[in-house]
Amino acid sequence: MRMSPKPVQTFRDDFTYSNSPGAIARFPFPFPEDEYRYSVNIEPHVTPGPEGSVYEFLLDIDEHYLSEMAERDIVLKENPQRCLAMPHMDLACWDMIERCMQSLAADYPQHFSLTIDGDQWTWHNRLLNIHDSFTFGDSSTLPLPPMEYMGRQVQGDFALLDQRDGDLFLDAGIVTCPADWSLAFDAGMSFSEWHGPVPMAHEMGVFDRALKYLTAIPVGRPVRRLNWTLTVNARMDTSPETYPNWGTDRASVTADNVGEKVHLRVELQVLDRMPRSNALMFSIRTYLLSFDDLVTNPDWARRMHRVLKTLPPELVEYKGLGRYHDLAVEWLSRFDPAN
Ligand code: HEM
Structure with missing residues (x-):
């Protein structure tokens, strides 16, 4: 579908965010097996993917577009450091503008259009009522710096990785909905440096193999995980940066409110080579699904129970689930016939 x-819903305070039945049906449930372990789970992002699925296009625009753009505006006003681009990433930012505008206009012509006349570009985003003309490559002709300008019009977080010396460096991005990491802290780090806190995966060789794969991605052949x-x-x-606002939420989960409070948070990550700068564009599109909505699908409910029950303690700790992991497993067990 x-x-x-x-209309705008909230991801804070009164949390009016909700998924329609259509959004639940297309949720990217991430578990192919009953046990979850880290792996190099990268596959080609061939588009168009299945019609109506989150994999149909390079960028997925869904019913939460206006809500996510409103939330991004709040976060950027609170802390402008959530968007940054080192000076050498200017060309990569323009690569990103080109890739995003061209695919949005081609994939969602009812919402976006782009007219190109030499280096004079005209962009129309009907959802946000944006209509701008600018000179491609000249940042002074945009109303905002290029990363912020584009990032405020696409769902999900974005990073641009500079590739040099066979490694990737986190040198630009817009990150307003991260799963507990900081762009300002990680800026300038290499692939293994920013993955430093992740348990088990380094020893398993996951990051060495992933980096080899990523540095060889050619233009026009995006991959996803x-x-x-x-x-x-x-x-x-x-x-x-905002931990004081949400850290204590973890202690608010009780046996009675698991279904409503606990959300499965899935990131659809796409890596796409940029043609001029040779940077990699890394998009992190976040989907949230309450356990109440998740268990409307019996297969998902059963599998979620098994995955959480068998999750290694190191991952329970790293993912910050310690305070409510047992409650969630217990709550889900009623949906698992084998239990
Ligand atoms: C976690 C960034 C690609 C595997 C993370 C974290 C960041 C990050 C910032 C959080 C680390 C922390 O705790 O501070 C990126 C960026 C990528 C990228 C910018 C683009 C090149 C990959 C790839 C893999 C991968 C290709 C494939 C194996 C992981 C895993 C975690 C992680 C397993 C732990 C997630 C969890 O358990 O919740 N990544 N990553 N990453 N990343 Fe990546």
């Missing part, structure tokens, strides 16, 4: 953006965690309440912005 094609998703039309609905899914990552997941759990989040208490439908909160998009779980960043270290």
